[in-house]
Amino acid sequence: MDTRPLIGITMGDPASIGPEIAAKALANPEIYALCRPLLIGDSRVMARAFEATGVKLNLNPVATPAEGKYAHGTVDLIDLPVVDMDTLQWGQVQAQAGAAAFAYIKRSIELALEGAVDAVTTGPINKEALKAARIDFIGHTEIFGELTGSHDPLTMFETRGLRIFFLTRHVSLAQACRMITRDRVLDYIRRCTAALEQLGLVRPKLAVAGLNPHCGEHGLFGDEEVREIEPAVQQAQAEGYNVSGPHPADSVFWHAAQGRFDAVLSLYHDQGHIAAKMYDFERTVSITAGLPFLRSSVDHGTAFDIAGTGRASAVSLEEAIRVGAKYAAAFRRTR
Known part of the structure; x- marks a missing residue:
C-alpha cells in the first residue's frame, strides 16, 4: 500500500x-519521494508550460x-479544458483565466471534501482576473472559506520553522487597528492553538505581537496593548492556553525563529508578511487552517511580467507541497 499522502495541486x-x-x-524527483502529486488544471496549458520551461515530462x-x-516523469492531471487556447495570452489579466483558476480551485475542494486527496496545494491566482470573471472573492482564503462553509479561516505562514498567524488580513491598516479587540484576540488565541495542535504540536507556545512601538510603553504612545491585547492574553492564560504577550513586534519574530515560540500571532497583514519574507522570501508558505482539510499555498503572485519566459522559480511551490505532505498525516489524525 502506498502511504505517501496524495496532494491535489491547482495550476x-x-x-x-x-x-x-x-x-x-x-520535474523534481524529491517531490515524488514525499507525496503523490495530482495536478488540477488544463493539459493544453501544461503542454505549453513544458515548452516554455524546457521540462520534459509525460502528461x-x-x-x-x-x-x-504517481511516478516521477509522469504528471497525473485532472484535466479541466475550460480556456480558449487561441485567445489565452501569457501575462495578461483575462476573464477566462480567472474563471479557469476558480474552476481548478473548486475541483480541488470537491476532491478534498470527498476524501479523495489528503491535502490541497494552490498555485498563484490574480484578483483582477477573478473580478473580470465576475467571481466575487478577494483571494484564496475567502474562496476556501465560502466553498467549505468555514467561518473566518485562519492564515498561517511557515518558513524554515517560523510560523505566523494573522489577526487581520486584507483590510486597510486603519481598519485593522479597529479590529484589534479583546474578544477577537482571545478568539484567535484559542483557534490558533487548535490549529497548531492539528498540525501535530503538543501544547504549543503562542506569542502575541504588540501593535505600537515597544508595545506602547504602558499606554504612553498607544493604549491598544493595555486596553485590548493584555486582557485577552490574561484571559487565555486563565483558560490554560500556553500564550504570552504582547511582545514588541520588532523582536518577537526573531525569538520565534530561534525556537522560543512555536508561532506568533501577527496583528495585521504587513507586520507578519515582512517578517516571514525577510527571513526567507522564496520558502514562505501559506497554510489555511480552520478548514475541513489541509491547504498550503505559494505566497507569491502571478508574476505576469515574466510569465511564459521560463524564468520563474518553483522553490515556493515545492516548499508548499512539502509542507502539505509534512502535515497531512497529523492533520488527518485530529479530524
Whole structure:
C-alpha cells in the first residue's frame, strides 16, 4: 500500500507563472519521494508550460485520483479544458483565466471534501482576473472559506520553522487597528492553538505581537496593548492556553525563529508578511487552517511580467507541497 499522502495541486491562473512552476516542481524527483502529486488544471496549458520551461515530462490525464501513476516523469492531471487556447495570452489579466483558476480551485475542494486527496496545494491566482470573471472573492482564503462553509479561516505562514498567524488580513491598516479587540484576540488565541495542535504540536507556545512601538510603553504612545491585547492574553492564560504577550513586534519574530515560540500571532497583514519574507522570501508558505482539510499555498503572485519566459522559480511551490505532505498525516489524525 502506498502511504505517501496524495496532494491535489491547482495550476493557478493559466496566464501566469503557475503552469511553469508546476512543471518545474513536478520535474523534481524529491517531490515524488514525499507525496503523490495530482495536478488540477488544463493539459493544453501544461503542454505549453513544458515548452516554455524546457521540462520534459509525460502528461497523464485522469478522471479520478485513483487512476494516477504517481511516478516521477509522469504528471497525473485532472484535466479541466475550460480556456480558449487561441485567445489565452501569457501575462495578461483575462476573464477566462480567472474563471479557469476558480474552476481548478473548486475541483480541488470537491476532491478534498470527498476524501479523495489528503491535502490541497494552490498555485498563484490574480484578483483582477477573478473580478473580470465576475467571481466575487478577494483571494484564496475567502474562496476556501465560502466553498467549505468555514467561518473566518485562519492564515498561517511557515518558513524554515517560523510560523505566523494573522489577526487581520486584507483590510486597510486603519481598519485593522479597529479590529484589534479583546474578544477577537482571545478568539484567535484559542483557534490558533487548535490549529497548531492539528498540525501535530503538543501544547504549543503562542506569542502575541504588540501593535505600537515597544508595545506602547504602558499606554504612553498607544493604549491598544493595555486596553485590548493584555486582557485577552490574561484571559487565555486563565483558560490554560500556553500564550504570552504582547511582545514588541520588532523582536518577537526573531525569538520565534530561534525556537522560543512555536508561532506568533501577527496583528495585521504587513507586520507578519515582512517578517516571514525577510527571513526567507522564496520558502514562505501559506497554510489555511480552520478548514475541513489541509491547504498550503505559494505566497507569491502571478508574476505576469515574466510569465511564459521560463524564468520563474518553483522553490515556493515545492516548499508548499512539502509542507502539505509534512502535515497531512497529523492533520488527518485530529479530524
